[in-house]
Amino acid sequence: MRRIPAIAAVIGLSTLALVGCTPASSGASCDRAASDASVLDLITVSGDTVELSAPVHADDTVFQDITVGEGPTVTSQAQDVVFDITIASGTTGETLVQSGTQVAPVSQWAEFYDGIAQMLDCATEGSLIVGAIAPDDLAPEAAQSLGLQEGDSAVFVIDLQRVYLGKADGADQYNDRRGMPSVVLAPDGTPGIIVPDAEAPDELVVQVLKKGDGEVVTGDQPVRVHYTGVTWDEREVFDSTWETGTSAALSLDQVVPGFAAALEGQTVGSQILAVIPPDQAYGDAGQGAVPPGATLVFVIDILGLDEVAE
Incomplete structure (x- = not known):
């Protein structure tokens, strides 16, 4: 399958790479409490402009929602997000960064910008969030890349534009076709695929294991997914976004026909x-870790639809 490239620099004006992974936050329910901190009264946000009425210093990261969105909620650090961000020095008030971000999981932000992860926890898509980030919640490399001095706090304004699902959250569906692979799920959604000791079907078979109530996949927009693929005969994983920890944005005209057919018309x-026969996969040639003539088995979680690049 085609993969999106690894993220090398998510903030456009910062050269700091975001790598690594941190544990997901707990549960699907979220209680987002506003910070009771007078330091936030020193910050005024107007459009893209951030003004401070006095120097801002925070011993602990504090934040509040200027606008509360009505979209999906960030309940896990495994979820991908997209936002516009403005960062200012709490000491001088100087604007340091104004940028949009690429799609990235909250866990990658947490590695160097733990204050951002705190601001995003339980936030909803469409929210405008202002926060004062404590020095200890910025990695030294991050503070240096922003031009902050030791001990400086920073003011962050986040316009949370997109929140993707971390895993499929639809209603469980009943399937009664015999001889099909079974799927077991880890708590974080990672699938395990058990292929039966039987002949593979010679036609494309698609089963909905969970039925979501989101947007419909039409092929007009790239679809963001997590997936695991195994070969029927070898029963070995040959590709998995769960193993890499990075979701994939796929266009239906750039994947094998069986994969595209399995996704089209489904919902976020x-x-x-999907059990994909060789003539709708890689055929007699195979590709990479997929041997010639292989029947493929995929479990695909549909996380969202990406905006079409202009």
């Missing part, structure tokens, strides 16, 4: 099991 939030 759904989990799909």
Whole structure:
């Protein structure tokens, strides 16, 4: 399958690479409490402009929602997000960064910008968030890349534009076709695929394991997914976004025909099991870790639809 490249620099004006992974936050329910901190009264946000009425210093990261969005909620650090951000020095008030971001999981931000992860926890898509980030919640490398001096706090304004699902969250569906692979899920959504000791079907088989209630996949927009693929005969994983920790944005005209057919018409939030025969996969040639003539089994979580690049 085609992969999106690794993120090398998510903030456009910062050269700091975001790498690594941190544990997901707990649970699907979220209680987002506003910070009771007078330091936030020193910050005025007007459009893209951030003004401070006095120097801002925070011993602990504090934040509040200027606008509360009505979209999906960040309940896990595994979720991908997209936002516009303005960063100012708490000491001088100087604007240091104004930029949009690429799609990235909250866990990658947490590695160097723990204050951002705190501001995003339980936030909803469409929210405008202002926060004062404590020095200890910025990695030294991050503070240096922003031009902050030791001990400086920073003011962050986040316009949270997109929140993707971390895993399929649709309603479980009943499937009664015999001889199909079974799927077991880890708590974080990672699938395990058990292929039966039987002949593979010679036609494309698609089963909806979870039915989401989100947007419909039409092929007009790239679809963001997590997936695991195994070969029927070898019963070995040959590709998995769960293993890399990075979701994939796929165009239906750039994947094998069986994969595209399995996705088209499905809804965001759904989990799909697809058994793809060789003539709708890689055929007699195979590709990479896929041997010639292989029947493929995929479990696909549909996380969201990406905006079309202009």
